[in-house]
Amino acid sequence: MRAIQLMVLSLFGCLLCSNKQSYDSKLLVLDISNLKNDQVMALKSSNVVNWWVEAGDRILIQIPGSDKNELKSRNLPFSILEERVGLEKSELSVIRGAHINSASGLFKPVFKGGRALIVLKKDAARFLHAHAGHGHDVVVSDFEGSQVLAEKVRIDPNILLARSEWSAQQMLFAKEAMQLVDSDRWYADVQNLSQLNRHISSQDNIVARDFVASELKLIPGMKVELQEFSLGVSGRKAWNVIGTYDLSQSSKKAIFVTGHYDSISDSIGRGAPGAEDNATGAAGVIEMARVLSKMEINRKLVFIAFSGEEQGLLGSKHHVSELAPQEGDQIEYVINMDMIGYSKDLTYDVLLETSSKFKTISDKLATMASQTRLNVFRSYNPFGSDHMPYINRGIPAVLTIDNDWDDYVDYHKTTDRIDNVVKDMGWEILKMNVGTVAADSL
Numbered sequence: 308m309r310a311i312q313l314m315v316l317s318l319f320g321c322l323l324c325s326n327k328q329s330y331d332s333k334l335l336v337l338d339i340s341n342l343k344n345d346q347v348m349a350l351k352s353s354n355v356v357n358w359w360v361e362a363g364d365r366i367l368i369q370i371p372g373s374d375k376n377e378l379k380s381r382n383l384p385f386s387i388l389e390e391r392v393g394l395e396k397s398e399l400s401v402i403r404g405a406h407i408n409s410a411s412g413l414f415k416p417v418f419k420g421g422r423a424l425i426v427l428k429k430d431a432a433r434f435l436h437a438h439a440g441h442g443h444d445v446v447v448s449d450f451e452g453s454q455v456l457a458e459k460v461r462i463d464p465n466i467l468l469a470r471s472e473w474s475a476q477q478m479l480f481a482k483e484a485m486q487l488v489d490s491d492r493w494y495a496d497v498q499n500l501s502q503l504n505r506h507i508s509s510q511d512n513i514v515a516r517d518f519v520a521s522e523l524k525l526i527p528g529m530k531v532e533l534q535e536f537s538l539g540v541s542g543r544k545a546w547n548v549i550g551t552y553d554l555s556q557s558s559k560k561a562i563f564v565t566g567h568y569d570s571i572s573d574s575i576g577r578g579a580p581g582a583e584d585n586a587t588g589a590a591g592v593i594e595m596a597r598v599l600s601k602m603e604i605n606r607k608l609v610f611i612a613f614s615g616e617e618q619g620l621l622g623s624k625h626h627v628s629e630l631a632p633q634e635g636d637q638i639e640y641v642i643n644m645d646m647i648g649y650s651k652d653l654t655y656d657v658l659l660e661t662s663s664k665f666k667t668i669s670d671k672l673a674t675m676a677s678q679t680r681l682n683v684f685r686s687y688n689p690f691g692s693d694h695m696p697y698i699n700r701g702i703p704a705v706l707t708i709d710n711d712w713d714d715y716v717d718y719h720k721t722t723d724r725i726d727n728v729v730k731d732m733g734w735e736i737l738k739m740n741v742g743t744v745a746a747d748s749l
């Protein structure tokens with residue numbers, strides 16, 4: 308409520324302020340897919356550029372009206388995709404949130420990338436109004452100028468590998484594990500889960516819980532437990548499924564692999580198949596457990612399928628709240644999978660999202676991605692999935708998510724069905740994740 312009032316006030320504030328400057332400036336959207344790292348830096352620091360927003364292969368820049376030719380004379384291999392009248396920083400807001408793509412009917416964002424939208428302030432106010440009380444994490448903030456929504460990893464794979472702390476032996480071990488990832492087996496589990504209405508109010512949510520638990524129990528050495536938690540005032544219960552694999556007696560810290568199995572839709576009564584969101588990730592937890600248990604893993608691994616994610620990360624929040632201080636200290640990192648099986652095209656793009664404090668873990672995944680077909684995008688503005696409670700507790704955690712998720716029109720609908728899931732997309736992300744855990748567990 309308070310946020311909306313503030314938004315309305317600042318909207319009036321903006322009507323009164325002078326926008327004279329914006330008529331003298333231009334916004335350009337550039338394709339920067341052919342630029343090397345240092346060229347992107349040069350572009351961003353160019354004195355022609357007033358401010359910029361980077362989003363993977365594209366960048367939005369504001370330049371003084373007359374300076375387009377000046378920019379072209381820099382001889383950087385970009386192309387101009389769009390040209391618009393200028394906007395000032397003060398006219399813009401940033402929206403981050405799990406539901407942002409459903410806003411597309413309300414307005415056209417000025418720019419988007421990672422899991423964020425740059426929008427006009429007045430559109431942000433309308434968005435807040437439309438989504439008030441929706442129960443999802445939506446963060447609206449003032450646009451503060453030059454920022455990265457998502458950066459593309461533009462480094463030669465060999466250089467990435469040379470920089471990594473993994474030995475040749477660890478890389479070999481990782482590749483061996485990656486070869487064991489079975490995309491057909493994973494896809495079959497996605498199919499099984501997506502046949503169930505896994506909304507927390509549905510009986511089939513419990514069938515899904517038991518499916519995940521029984522698949523984990525089939526793995527020799529896996530200890531499986533259900534962690535019960537309450538969904539708030541209703542008194543309704545939900546359960547996280549936790550598989551602990553610890554045969555090594557190693558003193559190394561544990562690695563956690565997570566993904567939620569609950570789902571949601573626009574018409575729960577008609578179904579909530581949640582194939583992409585997040586049968587793909589829950590089945591990914593099972594597949595990673597199967598593969599890693601076949602390797603000689605030298606550390607404790609914990610596999611968790613959460614419930615209550617769609618009601619506000621309730622399962623992962625509960626799990627973190629139950630960790631004793633020393634247990635939290637004993638977690639090396641958490642790899643979370645939420646929506647790993649959609650691609651709008653034949654280039655497979657992954658987004659690695661974590662806090663800038665935990666760049667190291669995202670570096671590891673980006674390095675291992677060099678052994679796959681993935682293009683890697685990174686964001687250091689985390690929100691809205693089960694990595695958050697860990698990050699907030701100071702535990703390194705990263706979200707792995709396909710980077711086309713924002714174009715997935717069936718998100719949170721009864722049409723989020725198995726036919727939309729791209730087997731090879733999930734396969735590539737699973738290989739990256741499995742390889743990373745394996746390399747760190749030799």
Ligand SMILES: [Zn+2]
Pocket residue numbers: 567584585616645646
């Ligand atoms: Zn999800």
